[in-house]
Amino acid sequence: MANSYLSMIVLYCLHRMDGQRTIYSILHLLNGKKSAQTIQDAHFFQLTKLFNTFSLLNRSDLEQIISALNEQAYISRHTEQSYQVTSAGLKQINDFFNMHPIPPELNGWRFHNVTELFWERISLAIQVISQLRNRESKYLPIQKKKELHQWLKTFLYESQLSRDELAKRIYDELVRCLETNHHIDPVIFVKRLTGFQIIGLTEKQAAWNLDMDEDAYHIQFLGILHYMLEMIETKQSDFPLLRLLIADKRDIVPLTQSSNRTFDLLKKGYSLEEITHIRNLKKSTIEDHIVEIALNVPDFDISTFVNKEKKELILIAVETAASKQLKHIRELVPNADYFEIRLVMARGW
Template sequence: MTELLRFFSYHQPRRIRVIENTLRSRRTVATLFWAQQYGILKWLGAYRSLTRPDFDHLIKKLVSQKLLILDEQAQARLTEEGAALLKKEETSRYDPAFFDWYWLANTHRVMQRLLLAVQVASEYSYHQNKYAPLTIPYEEMLAVKKWFRNNYQHDFTNRLYLDLQRFGTAIASEDLRLAKDFFNLLIGHQKAGWTPNQAAVALNLSVEDISFLRHDEMLAISAYARNFPGPLQQLLTPILRTSPLNQSAEVTYNFYAQGQEIPTIAQERHLKESTIKEHLLEAAILMPDKMDWDRFLPTNKRAVLAKAYNGSPVTWQFNDDISSFYEYRLYQIYQGVINEN
C-alpha cells in the first residue's frame, strides 16, 4: 500500500502510531496535536477499518522496499526512493475534496444507515417486502426503520430520489469519480453495489484509494444533509456532530468560554483538573480560531515561554522548570496558529 507514503515526509521523522491513530480516529490529545503538526488532521477517521497488524505489516513492507526508514523510537521518514515514488504517483492518487468536514460524522455509521435506507426505499418502490436486508448493527437498523415509518406515506421514494439527485449533481461537479462510485455503491431492487475491487478497476484507483474516496463521499453527504432539508437530513442528522469536539470536551469548553476557571469546572463536573485541561487542549487544536488566547495563555506567560522555546514547535523539548506541560503544549499550539496565519 504505497498510499501510506502520503502521510510521511522526507525531511521530518513522523511517529507511526500518530498516523495509525489518525486514520483509525483514535482521538487522544497527543494524536490530535501531532496530526495537526504533520498536516494530516483532516484525515482523522479516513480508514477506520485499518487494524494494528495490517498497519504494522504495511509499514514493514514499505521499509523492506526501502521506501521508508523506521528508527528505534517508531518514527519513520521517506527515503529518497520513497519521496520519488510519492511524487511520481501524485497525479494518480485520489485527492480528497471534503476532508475538511472530518469532524462531522463517523462515516462508517453514515454508510451503513444510508445503504440500508436506499435499499429499503428501492424495494418499497417495487412493492417488494420479501428480500434480505443489508446486515448492519441493530441500532442502525432501528433508526432506518423509524425513518422509513415516518416517511413512506408522503411521496417518499420521489423525494428521496430528488434528494440523491441533487447531492449527486453537487459531488459530480467536484469530481466525477465521487458520483460514479456513490451511485454504483448503492444497493437496490435486484441491484448489488460495487465492491471496493470493482470500484478500483472501474475508476483506475487502488483499493486503498477507494476507501478514501468513500470516506470523502460520506463526509460530503453528511455536509449536504446538515444543510439541506429532506429525507437525507432526517436520516443522518441524529448521527452528525455539531462541533469538532467530543461531547464532554464541548461542555468543558462552554463552561470555560463563559468565564469559569479550571478548578471550578473540575469541581462542578466531578472530573480531575487534568481531564479538564485535556478538553481545553483539544479545543485549542480543533478550534484555534475560537480561542481567547490572551486568557488561555496570557501575554506575560507567552513572553516567558518565548525565551525558552524557539524554532519549530515540533523540535522543542519540554522543560518543567519553565512551565507546566499544559502551558507548554498550549504554547506549541499557539505558535502553530500564528505561524500558519
C-alpha cells in the first residue's frame, strides 16, 4: 500500500499542502468535492490536475495510506490531523515520479464535468459503429443509459455518412488525435474499447494485462481522455466527428452551476448585495462564488470588491506569512476581511 501509485499521489499532495491542511482536505480534493474550500485548495496548492481523479477513495483507505507513509518515515505529524513530508519522503516523491510521472495532460479540474460522459459516448459510439461496419445487429450495448442511446441516434443522423465512411472517418480522427502526442500510449485507451468480436477490458483487467499498478493505469487513462478533450476543444475543425462527442461547451467551463448563475448576474452589473437578495442565498455563499470565478476566469476584475492599496498589502502578507492559512495572513492585514484576502489570493497566486 505505502508504495502504490495512489499512496505516492497522497504523499505528493501532503508535500504541496505542507501541513497547512488536514489529511481530509486531500480526500475532498481527490474525491472532487465542490466546496469553496476544496476548490481554493486545489488552486492555492497547485493541485488542480488531481481534482476528482480518485472519486472512490474513502476515509478508511486514506487513513491506511497515511499510517503506512508514517511508518516508513516519509511523513511526520504536524497537528492532530495534518502531516509534513520528511526529507526521506521528499526523496521518495522525486525518485518515484521521475520514474512514473503524473501525466502532464491530466487536468481534473477543467474536465471533471465532462470526462465520464465523454468516455460513455465514445465507447458506445465506437462499439456501435464497429458493429454497423461489420453488418452485425445482435449485440449488447456496453452502455445502458437510455439518454446515451438517444444521443447516439442523433449522432449517427447528424454525421450524414454511410456506415463504412463513418467508420473510416472516426478511425482517422482517433489516430490523428492520439498520434499527435508521443508521451501517451494509445494502447492504454484502446484496451478499454469494445467492437466487433472484441470485448473491451475493465480498468482492473487492462491494468493487469499491461502489468501496471491499477491506480497508475487509472491516472494514465484519465490523462489520455483529458488530452483528447483538450485537442478536440481547441482544434474542432480537425475533429468534426469527435467534437460531437463532447457535451455542451458550457460544461467544460470549470465553474459550478451555482457560481455560473452568480457570474451571469455579475456580468449584468448587479452588486454582491443585490445578488444575495436575488438568489436568496447567504452573503458568504455568493462570496464563495466570486472567489471561484476569480480563480477560473483570467480577465475577471476584482477591483469592485477590493481596492488597489489593500490588494498590495494582502499580496505582501501572503508572501511573508508563515503559511497560507487565512488567519495568519489577516494578522498582517487586520483591516482586510477574509473575503478580500481570499479574492486577492485567487487572483494573485
